[in-house]
Amino acid sequence: MNYNNYYNLGYFCLLMEDGEIIARVSDYVKSRFKGDSSGHDWEHIFRVWKLSLKIAEEEKADLFVVQLAALLHDIADWKLSDNEEECLEKTVIFLRSLGVSNERIDKIVSIVRNVSFRGANVYSEMQSIEGKIVQDADRLDAIGAIGVARAFAYGGHKGKKIYDPKIVPKLHDSFEEYKNSDSTVINHFYEKLFLLKDRMHTETAKKIAEERQRRMEDFLISFFREWEYAE
Ligand code: ADP
Ligand code: NI
Numbered sequence: 329m330n331y332n333n334y335y336n337l338g339y340f341c342l343l344m345e346d347g348e349i350i351a352r353v354s355d356y357v358k359s360r361f362k363g364d365s366s367g368h369d370w371e372h373i374f375r376v377w378k379l380s381l382k383i384a385e386e387e388k389a390d391l392f393v394v395q396l397a398a399l400l401h402d403i404a405d406w407k408l409s410d411n412e413e414e415c416l417e418k419t420v421i422f423l424r425s426l427g428v429s430n431e432r433i434d435k436i437v438s439i440v441r442n443v444s445f446r447g448a449n450v451y452s453e454m455q456s457i458e459g460k461i462v463q464d465a466d467r468l469d470a471i472g473a474i475g476v477a478r479a480f481a482y483g484g485h486k487g488k489k490i491y492d493p494k495i496v497p498k499l500h501d502s503f504e505e506y507k508n509s510d511s512t513v514i515n516h517f518y519e520k521l522f523l524l525k526d527r528m529h530t531e532t533a534k535k536i537a538e539e540r541q542r543r544m545e546d547f548l549i550s551f552f553r554e555w556e557y558a559e
Contacts, residue, residue, distance in 0.1 A: 472540030
């Protein structure tokens with residue numbers, strides 16, 4: 329019997345199965361992200377959740393931690409929130425109220441803290457296999473045809489230019505530099521998206537990334553062909 333699955337609610341002591349906790353967290357995340365138009369909508373979270381499960385089939389991992397981390401991975405993202413620490417604190421309180429053990433909460437929070445890309449020359453510090461799975465899934469959803477769509481959705485949301493040949497791509501040496509860069513969406517392919525394929529942790533993700541990389545390359549070849557046609 330796992331007593332961490334109990335929580336007190338007035339006079340009641342309810343048993344929450346792992347599946348029910350996951351359902352509660354997914355409801356919470358869905359309501360928080362459903363209106364997003366920056367490419368971080370509920371559908372992105374849902375794909376990362378399902379892709380994480382697919383990748384985890386070939387790995388030895390705690391599927392409960394994988395699923396909660398996938399569902400919560402963007403909850404405190406610097407691109408979407410003004411106060412990452414406050415978002416994380418609220419998440420911890422929420423997970424405690426559902427009866428998730430402190431050990432698992434620590435693992436989930438550490439994944440959420442480390443999941444984001446922070447610049448071409450800044451390497452990820454993801455330690456756990458659960459974190460590697462979620463980071464791979466998140467990165468797979470940043471590339472390929474969906475990656476193209478999300479990049480332009482994000483660019484539009486943030487008021488970024490589609491392309492400007494005068495602005496050259498830059499491989500950022502620090503998170504600060506990457507965060508404050510005023511680049512274009514096309515440059516984002518060179519500054520981040522094309523780099524992800526070689527930074528996948530799992531064999532499953534590496535294979536999926538190959539095909540998605542080609543789709544982005546095909547897109548850019550067409551883009552530049554049409555751009556030059558107008559010149
Ligand atoms: P990460 O946390 O690794 O950045 P996310 O799940 O937050 O991953 O998704 C990042 C997505 O946001 C990218 O795939 C990309 O589409 C978009 N994005 C982030 N920064 C930029 C940018 N400067 N220009 C265009 N798109 C961007
Ligand atoms: Ni994400």
